[in-house]
Amino acid sequence: MINSRALLVIFIIVASFMAIAVKLFNIQVLEHDRFAKIAKNQQDKALVIKAERGMIKDRNGDILSYTLNDVSFFVDTRMLSQTSKGKIAAKFSKVFSKSEKHYLKLMESTGNVFLERKVPREKLLEFQNFIVDGFVSVDDPTRNYSYGNVASHLLGYVNNDLIGIDGVERTFDDYLTGIDGLLYVERDVQGRIVTVKDELSRKPKSGNNVYLTIDTKYQKILEQELKKGVDDCGAVSGIGILMNPNTGEILALANYPSFNPSEYYKVNDKVRRNRALTDTYEPGSTMKALTMAVLLDNGLVNEDEIINTENGHYRIANANIIDVNKYEKLSVREVLEHSSNVGITKLSERIDDRTFYKYLRDFGFGNSTSISLPSESAGFLKKPDYYSTLSKPFISFGYEISVTPIQMIAAFSSLINGGTLYQPRIIDKVVDENDQVIEQFESKRIRNIISPETSERIKNLMFGVVEHGTGKLARCSNMLVGGKTGTSQKFIDGQYVKDYNASFIGF
Incomplete structure (x- = not known):
């Protein structure tokens, strides 16, 4: 039982x-x-194929910025046995010609450990059937800048995900960013790819290429000369712009000090900032050329009229207007040549307040230029309703007004091109990976400000500044050069200090 x-x-x-x-x-x-x-689902997997970011080129097709589609290799040491570590070390030693001991040492750390970072994508072929739990390869593309620091403030830079965060890289990020591809694969039980499903896969589409208006040759020259000028004068920094006055095209734009966009994180914001657009200053005596253009355009002066310049000292509304060089009398022509504060102050009294304001507004002051770059400042232009007795005289020689360098060169261009203000332009065109034009950027005429006759007269006056006046250092033996010098005290924390901004705008 x-x-x-x-x-x-x-x-x-x-x-x-x-x-x-x-x-x-x-x-x-x-x-x-x-x-x-x-x-x-465990056997099938969609692999993302990163699209290549588009290139940035100069007007001649010279490559300024491009992407290296690198890869990085790392391991999760928590998933590795000693045998696996030995296998990985042996493989990496063979591929990268480093000792096994080097890689074993790296794998002594706990967690995710990079064994090689940003290596050429071709190295992936060496690991095609290398399967070890805890061993991973990842796309790790690098944005490269062909000429290092050259045009750094124009080009800008990208973050670790290759997203533009300043300069052209930021403004044209949507154009430069491509469309990632997908590769559908089937793996065996050991994780090896056995089948690629082409019918479900999608090729990546590279980003578009952006052509700038700058010429790399000019850009390099400008940067070299700017550095030399800053060093020779013992200055803290410098800004230079080269612009075609008849189109608004920027041929070169530089700030010094500069930086390497690949290592932007090594410098502070003050160095990275494109101060040609972001920083405002009181332009000083360069403003006298614009004031003189207003006077000429309204028939308020003629070049040979004699002005009593009071031996360089003129008192108005309890303020002393002082000239560095003392003259009893100067012609209107000489007022500009010798940069007389007294002379331009007396002449500015002939201009109606609202007329003066309108011209300054038309020259572009008080508004950003809308150049295709981020963080541009609008500056400051006082309205006539808020003028004091001293406002117009002070503005006439570049105080009580704040401008950016890009505004000044645009305004000056209108003085010499026949009287037309053009929008500064840094982008020439955008093309796709097959070199087909996606968008062509044309010169944009904003408005006529002064007559062609006035333009010719002010040009002649500025030729005199270089030939006979304060701009003599800009003279060239093989060409006629015109321009206007400017010096202004820096205004810091609500008061003027002993430091100066010195500038020259020439043609």
Whole structure:
């Protein structure tokens, strides 16, 4: 007779087999589709193929910025046995010609450890069938700048995800960013790719290429000369712009000190900032050329009229207007040549307040130029309703007004091109990976400000500044040069200090 304990054991065994049978029936019949899908998903995988970011080129097609599609390799040491570590070290030693000891040392750390960073993508071929749990390769593209620091403030830079965060890289990020591709693959149980499903895959589409208006040759020259000027004068920094006055095209734009966009994080914001657009200053005596243009355009002066310049000292509304060089009398022509504060103050009194304001507004002051670069300042232009007795005289020689360098060169261009203000332009065109034009950027004429006749007269006056006046250092033996010098005290924390901004705008 079978005792009760034996019956219990037999019952448990039978019940267990019945439970397994029911579970198998569930898996193989009732939930077959669900588990088949899970198994397929474990074998099938969509691999993202990163699209290449577009290039930035100069007007001649010279490449300024491009992407290296590098890869990085890392391991999760928590998933590695000593045998796996030895296998990985041996493989990496062979591929990268470093000692196994080097890689074993790296893998002594706990967690995710990079073994090689930003190496050429071709190295992936060496690891095609290298399968070890905890070993991973990832796309790690690098943005490269062909000429290092050259045009750094124009080009800008990108973050680790290759998203533009300043300069052209930021403004034209949507154009430069491509569309990632997808590669659908089927893997075997060991994780090796056995099938590529082309019908489901999608090739990546590279980003568009952006052509700038600058010429790299001019840019390099400007940067070299700017550095030399700053060093020779013992200055803290400098800004230089080269612009075609008849189109608004920027041929070169530089700030010194500059920086390497690949290592932008090594310098502070003060160095990275494109001060030609972001920083405002009181322009000083360069403003006298614009004031003189207003006077000429309204028939309020003629070049040979004599002005009593008071031996360089003139008092108005309890303020002393002082000239560095003392003259009893000067012609209107000489007022500009010798940069007389007294002379331009007396002449500015002939201009109606609202007329003066309108001209200054038309020259572009008080508004940003809308150049295709980020963080541009609008400057400050006081409205005539808020003028004091001293406002117009002070504005006439470049105080009580704040401007950016890009505003000044645009305004000056209108003085010499026949009287037309053009929007400064840094972008020439955008083309796709097949070199087909996506968008062509044309010169934009904003408005006429002064007459062609006035333009010719003010040009001649500025030729005199270089030939006979304060701009003599700009003279060239093989060409006629015109321009206007400017010096203004810096205004810091609500007061004028002993430091100066010195500038020259020439043609």
